[in-house]
Amino acid sequence: DQQVKQNSPSLSVQEGRISILNCDYTNSMFDYFLWYKKYPAEGPTFLISISSIKDKNEDGRFTVFLNKSAKHLSLHIVPSQPGDSAVYFCAASLSNFGNEKLTFGTGTRLTIIP
Amino acid sequence: DTAVSQTPKYLVTQMGNDKSIKCEQNLGHDTMYWYKQDSKKFLKIMFSYNNKELIINETVPNRFSPKSPDKAHLNLHINSLELGDSAVYFCASSRLADNEQFFGPGTRLTVL
Numbered sequence: 001d002q003q004v005k006q007n008s009p010s011l012s013v014q015e016g017r018i019s020i021l022n023c024d025y026t027n028s029m030f031d032y033f034l035w036y037k038k039y040p041a042e043g044p045t046f047l048i049s050i051s052s053i054k055d056k057n058e059d060g061r062f063t064v065f066l067n068k069s070a071k072h073l074s075l076h077i078v079p080s081q082p083g084d085s086a087v088y089f090c091a092a093s094l095s096n097f098g099n100e101k102l103t104f105g106t107g108t109r110l111t112i113i114p
Numbered sequence: 115d116t117a118v119s120q121t122p123k124y125l126v127t128q129m130g131n132d133k134s135i136k137c138e139q140n141l142g143h144d145t146m147y148w149y150k151q152d153s154k155k156f157l158k159i160m161f162s163y164n165n166k167e168l169i170i171n172e173t174v175p176n177r178f179s180p181k182s183p184d185k186a187h188l189n190l191h192i193n194s195l196e197l198g199d200s201a202v203y204f205c206a207s208s209r210l211a212d213n214e215q216f217f218g219p220g221t222r223l224t225v226l
Contacts, residue, residue: 002156032213034213034214036217041219041220042219042220043118043204043206043217043218043219043220044157044204044217045217046214046215046216049213049214087155089157093213095213096212096213097210097211097212097213098143098144098145098164098208098209098210098211098212098213099145099162099164099169099170099210100213101147101159101162101170101172102159102213102215103159104156104157104158106154106155106156107155
């Protein structure tokens, strides 16, 4: 039973435009959401997170939006740069404290076209 | 400076063998994790340890045994390797105060 889903396996975006990556979840007990970026042959790297008490969190070019009623979150990258080409994983946990496991989506491969 | 390191990076072995993967973190974190990424690229939690104590064990076969000699190390020992164990294994760590997990580079295990 996949509780976190990323329905787009891949996405191509022109450099300088906005990239929007989507994620849906089914477990209403999830309280904390994270986005990770992964390059080939490397481990996932934390990008940005959001608590369920917020609907938006921004960090530089990255913004995460959370719609709790729809159980949906999205990551916006603007402007997109070639170095953003990677696989992006959405993850969720029951709290924002350590000791909690992260439940991951299957990832979206983002390709930025120069 | 490597924050979370794993050895080896690649491991090729025969079915039935026993192997270990080592993980070390120099971030001073209290909690360490093992995740498995299967052929469908699905990253799934296996274990977590907090200060050498097992916290999460996600119905992993008992052929897999984590060992934490101290809070900076979490090793994964696998007995009687099977073809289905072929995957990339990631170690991670986090503080107790938040759940931002830092991942190692992964160990690609291939069982022939």
